[in-house]
Amino acid sequence: GAVVSQHPSRVICKSGTSVKIECRSLDFQATTMFWYRQFPKKSLMLMATSNEGSKATYEQGVEKDKFLINHASLTLSTLTVTSAHPEDSSFYICSARDFLYSGNTIYFGEGSWLTVV
């Protein structure tokens, strides 16, 4: 079945640095990918919708200059957390929609734990 891969699964970075998280659809083309953030024992909050070849659509309250999203190809979207601060520490999950083979099913990556120290 469709697989979405996220990398890295865990990353620790220093305050003020930037960190990039990759989301790849491994066996299907994803024109649309989604980035979520999840705090411990909480639900997923949509951050932005990433569209291949165009600018991402950010949810209200999400800083687009801080969370840079690039969807340069049909199989790869990246989320870059710029000038990271400890409050950015969280679990980030991407998902991708497979229109061709499974209709509305959205597949999720394994998530990336970001710790900012």
Next chain:
Amino acid sequence: SQQGEEDPQALSIQEGENATMNCSYKTSINNLQWYRQNSGRGLVHLILIRSNEREKHSGRLRVTLDTSKKSSSLLITASRAADTASYFCATEFSGYSTLTFGKGTMLLVSP
């Protein structure tokens, strides 16, 4: 956001028992989906039910949808310790392409 609500927030049962989780949402939907998440991991898609469907089965899972009450339920029969996880409902609203997640139910199945 149009976040749904699940209840209970936490559910603790013994192996072999059935587990029922409920989800309510606020507006019309195109479909409702249930996901499972093991601690610290990604989400696994369990089942999708469309707005014109009332019930769907998949193995030990049974999902119902009542659009008049804007609610859904997930029943896991003959639960196993391996079913221990958080379960989320997510709705896709007509005209939208994103999923909006409920707050989730943490299920603990004790051996």
